[in-house]
Amino acid sequence: MANNGMPSMVALLGLLAVAGFQNRDKLGGLLNGLGNQPADPANPGRATGGLGDILGGLGGALGGASAGGVLSGGLGDLVDRFRQTGRGAQADSWIVPGQDNAPVQPADLEETLGEDTITExxxxxxLSRAxxxxxxxxxxxxxINHLTPEGRLPTEAEAQRLAG
Structure with missing residues (x-):
């Protein structure tokens, strides 16, 4: 599956992979600045300093998207991917309150995300693929459990509050 049109999902996954959820208090600040990084004149499409250096230009790919847009859009795209690959029940376990979060294996992620997304x-x-x-x-x-406190994907406004 190509990830064309899903920069929010790639940004969300990139942030979670690099920063990790254990640093979730910092994710809101990172997301809020993600689309507003200045471009690096020597490398168009790549932001300079801070988050841009860490994530290699994910901010430039979002074109000024808000933190709420990144979260709500990224979560929606990601859950759709899980559902399209027959793993909807797994993703739903992370969303529905009162359910234990089903684990996800690296091989399941590999199949769900697809080669294009993983390569990007x-x-x-x-990070290495592994x-x-x-x-x-x-x-x-x-x-995802934390970002869906109402038992559903958040609206952009709700996601903005979660990010802030």
Missing amino acids: LTKKTG DLLERLSKTLPQA
């Missing part, structure tokens, strides 16, 4: 994430985060998939397999269930 490894390039933009600097490290990326391992980090996301540990991070996604808890992160």
Whole structure:
């Protein structure tokens, strides 16, 4: 599956892979600045300093999207991917209150995200394929559970409050 048109999902996954959910207090600040990084004149499309250096230009790919837009759009795209690959019940376990979060194995993530998304994430985060998939397999269930406190995907405004 190509990830064309899903920069929010790639940004969300990149942030979770690099920063990890254990640093969730910092994710809101990162997301709020993600689309507003200045471009690096020597490398168009790549932001300079801070988050831009860490994520290799994910901010430039979002074109000024808000933190709420990144979260709500990224979560929606990600859950859709899980549903399209027959893993909807797994993703729903992270969303529905009172359910235990089903684990996700790196191999399941690999199949769900697809080659294009994984390749883009490894390039933009600097993580190896194995490290990326391992980090996301540990991070996604808890992160999505936290970002869906109402038992559903948040609206952009709700996601903005969660990010802030």
